[in-house]
Amino acid sequence: MPAKRFTVLDLIDIDLKEHNSLNLRCIGGRKGLNRVIAIPDINRPGLALSGFYDAFAHERIQIFGRGEVAYLKKLADEGKTETIVQMFSYPIPCCIFTYNQTPDRNFFEIAEAAQCPILQTDLPSSEFSSRLLRILSNIFAPQKSVHGVLVEVFGLGILILGDSGVGKSEAALELIERGHRLVADDVVEIRCMNGNILMGSGANKIIGHHMEIRGLGIINITHLFGVGAIRDKKQIQLVVVLEEWNSEKMYDRLGTQEQTMEILGVQVPKLEIPVKPGRNIPIIIETAAMNERLKKMGYFSAKEFNQNILKWIESDSARSVYFGQEDFI
Structure with a gap:
């Protein structure tokens, strides 16, 4: 129902x-x-x-x-x-x-x-x-509402999650300024279509394309940036979780271990991005979107880098063994 x-x-x-x-x-x-x-x-x-x-x-x-x-x-x-x-x-x-x-x-x-x-x-x-x-x-599709921001970046639907005040709306606003599109802010309604496709939209069509920016108030994205800066709905293909930088936490620096988040029974790729002064979060999200598109095309940068390092180590070890042989002299 x-x-x-x-x-x-x-x-x-x-x-x-x-x-x-x-x-x-x-x-x-x-x-x-x-x-x-x-x-x-x-x-x-x-x-x-x-x-x-x-x-x-x-x-x-x-x-x-x-x-x-x-x-x-x-x-x-x-x-x-x-x-x-x-x-x-x-x-x-x-x-x-x-x-x-x-x-x-x-x-x-x-x-x-x-x-x-x-x-x-x-x-x-x-x-x-x-x-x-x-x-x-x-x-009749299964549905749920989450507190976050849904944007389209380079054609990829990205759900930005995080604690209140971490900077989700500000990051989304910068992405819109850079030519990307807003789907929903604050409350995102998610529906599971055909058992494996997550479609996100605003919970309320009247206020769906408005944003709340602390210190600025409510802004209308359609009026400020035009109808080209909004979408009514978009498939969620990547989840980005923003969190305050924790110096005691070990963050993934290679990207070889893929993380996922389960939403309505569907596993979605997930990235955890720590936030602190000096980090340009919108550019990181843009890069994450392009990298995710490369993965869908079969090109995994982190794994390729890891394989190249292993090949280099193996070839260097082989070279050391070869040059270390007494009969070479």
Whole structure:
């Protein structure tokens, strides 16, 4: 289930644009718009309309395409409404008619009596189904909120974490000044898509692209830097943890040991960056982003450096043994 109760009315009112728009409108059964959608899947009720209700997926949204509507017309012409009455005896979330199709009067009356919402869209069945499944997958995806900043650096989604006051927002502001983009500040909402992709966005669209800078206050990134400096959402591909410099802690100086952080069951590469006066954190984060992109391309700088050192040691040892032989003289 999503974080909050998701109803048919929420599905109609969801803010979607362009290739994601569902173009839904209610044409009947308005009293049932508060019905809960509990399953992120759809069903084509062809078998149910023919009278076969074994394993009927009534908890799913029911999609009526041209084939189902043609069969409904056949039932109406024959005066057979028993299977329709039986279908609406189940707690169906809603029925959606594609291609701007409209059911007959008997269907409307039965649906109204059952208080089941009847929706209509102008989209073809296949296109509407793919859009709806994509949207439901996003809504029902596992999610959590974290305190941090999400930025896009060189095309890589970087989640900046750390204690309050360590300088997360200031580092992100410098990155934006250097041409990178802000996704969310302070509260980042993370969703796990398809079981292995973490998508991050702002928890609130109204305040999502604002930043709080201590001593300066709230600033609007869109107004200051333009729409090119923001993104609505981005996949999280690297976690950077900022922490106060601890002289007693041993920090990784080679980078051969890869660290990860588990978020919603997904392992994400993690870097711990100590903060102290004189360290340029934004440039370090930029370099980390470029280095991570190289890793994804199969080039691991630290491991290559380590292998070169080992080769050099081995060749030097071999040279010493060779020159140390008595017969060489």
